[in-house]
Every structure is written in C-alpha cells, then in structure tokens.
Amino acid sequence: MTTATYAQxxxxxxxxxxxxxxxAWEQLTSDAPVSGIRATVRAGRTExxxxxxxxxxxxxxxxxxxxxxxxxxxxxxxxxxxxxxVVAIDIAGSLVRIARDRAPSGLDIDWRVGDMLDPGLGSFxxxxxxxxxxxxxxxDIVAVLGQLAANTRGSLAFTFAPQTxxxxxxxxxxxxFPRSDRSPTIxxxxxxxxxxxxxxxxxxxxxxxxxxxxxxxxxSHALEVLAG
Numbered sequence: 001m002t003t004a005t006y007a008q009x010x011x012x013x014x015x016x017x018x019x020x021x022x023x024a025w026e027q028l029t030s031d032a033p034v035s036g037i038r039a040t041v042r043a044g045r046t047e048x049x050x051x052x053x054x055x056x057x058x059x060x061x062x063x064x065x066x067x068x069x070x071x072x073x074x075x076x077x078x079x080x081x082x083x084x085x086v087v088a089i090d091i092a093g094s095l096v097r098i099a100r101d102r103a104p105s106g107l108d109i110d111w112r113v114g115d116m117l118d119p120g121l122g123s124f125x126x127x128x129x130x131x132x133x134x135x136x137x138x139x140d141i142v143a144v145l146g147q148l149a150a151n152t153r154g155s156l157a158f159t160f161a162p163q164t165x166x167x168x169x170x171x172x173x174x175x176x177f178p179r180s181d182r183s184p185t186i187x188x189x190x191x192x193x194x195x196x197x198x199x200x201x202x203x204x205x206x207x208x209x210x211x212x213x214x215x216x217x218x219x220s221h222a223l224e225v226l227a228g
Contacts, residue, residue, distance in 0.1 A: 005137065005140055006136060006143065006144065026098050028041065029071065040218055041215070041217050043218070044213050044220065045131070047213045048130060048131070048220050049074060052075065052130055053075060053078055053079070055222075056084075060079060060126075061082075061083035061084075063154075064084065064086075065085070065086045065124060065125065066086075066089070067079070067128055069090055069132020070095075070099060071095050072102065073096075073098070073099025073102060073103055075130060076103075076109055077103050077104065084108070084126075087121055089113070089118070090113065091114065091115065092113075096113050116129065122151065123152070124154075126156070128156075129156075134159065134161040135187060136187060141158075141194065142194075145202065149202055152227055154226070156224070157224045157225075158222070159223070160194060160223070161188050161219065162188065162190075164214075164219060198223075198225065205225050206225075206226050207224065207225060208223075209223075210222060210224065
C-alpha cells in the first residue's frame with residue numbers, strides 16, 4: 001500500500017515531466033547537442049544505465065522485466081533486444097510517447113502510462129528502477145521496494161541519491177537560486193541507513209551488487225536486491 005507522501009510526490013513528478021520538462025528530457029536523452037552541465041548528466045545517466053543493464057542476463061529470452069520509471073525507454077529497448085518481455089511504465093505520458101516513437105519495431109515492449117506499483121502489472125523475473133525513486137524519502141523507498149519485491153522472482157535493481165557533501169552543496173545552491181522549471185527536489189539518502197532499513201523490511205531478500213556513479217552534475221548510487 002502506498003504512503004501519502006509517495007502519492008504526493010508522484011503527482012509532483014507527473015506534473016513536472018508532462019507540463020514543464022518533456023522537451024528538455026527529449027533533448028537530454030537524444031544525441032542532440034546540449035550544454036556542458038547537461039552533457040555531464042547525460043554521460044552519468046548513460047554510465048548508470050549501462051551498469052544496471054550489466055546486472056541483467058545477457059540472454060533474457062523467456063524472462064519478464066519491469067522498467068519502473070522507463071522515461072524515454074533506452075533501458076527497456078536494450079532489455080527487449082536481449083529477448084525479454086518488457087513492461088515499461090512511467091507516470092509521465094509525454095516521456096512514454098517519446099519512448100514509443102523511438103523504439104525499433106518488433107520488440108516485445110508493453111508501453112504504459114501509470115504507477116509502477118499497479119498490481120495489475122503482474123509478476124516479473126527482474127525489476128529495474130533507474131532514478132525513479134530519487135525524489136522520495138527513505139521510508140517511501142523501502143515501502144516501494146517491498147511492494148515491488150513481492151512480485152519479483154529474481155533481482156530488483158534501483159538507484160538512490162547518496163548523501164554526499166558535493167550533492168548536498170549542489171542542492172543547497174538550487175534552493176538559493178530557484179527557477180520555475182526546476183525539477184522536483186532530490187532527496188539525499190544515507191547509504192548505510194537505507195541498507196539497514198531494507199534488510200529489516202525485507203528479511204527474505206538479500207542485498208547484492210552496488211555501484212556509485214559520480215559525473216560532475218550527476219550523482220546516483222545503484223543497489224541490487226535479490227529475492228529470497
């Protein structure tokens with residue numbers, strides 16, 4: 001069951017991506033020229049996506065994957081090209097439309113607009129949530145992982161925003177210089193606290209691989225949860 005704060009921030013994200021940032025994200029996730037800052041974000045996101053993909057089987061024939069917060073679809077496309085049946089869902093319809101338009105034909109991808117926690121999505125062998133939980137506080141992240149893990153047979157890989165001095169400083173500058181088109185606030189999370197909370201909430205699961213990507217204006221930490 002989702003928390004009130006999860007529902008609130010999910011609504012904020014939907015508004016941001018659909019009404020404010022669709023054009024910017026379409027450009028960021030393409031090969032179009034971007035500013036120096038956005039170039040570092042693009043490079044960091046590519047490195048993180050490649051990391052998460054490297055944790056998935058090279059041959060995914062017969063496996064079902066949930067791309068939870070699929071954005072413009074690059075990870076979903078790669079997984080489908082490996083043979084996976086993919087459900088790619090995002091709360092932002094504008095991003096899903098971009099993803100659907102970009103995807104090569106013939107891939108087994110079910111593009112959806114909605115909530116990653118929708119019970120109607122069914123069960124999966126693997127779940128990936130790249131940068132879709134970075135706006136939520138730790139208790140919400142753990143609650144979401146619990147619901148996703150209940151329908152996951154293999155691995156659940158997600159990213160969070162690690163609480164580092166650099167990230168805290170960058171967020172502080174963002175608060176000093178607000179802009180109407182600024183993205184919803186990223187919530188820095190203490191790594192050890194999050195791990196302890198996950199282990200307490202999901203006693204049947206175990207933590208697997210992890211990797212932090214820091215590329216100037218992009219900082220994200222990936223963590224793998226293995227079904228028990």
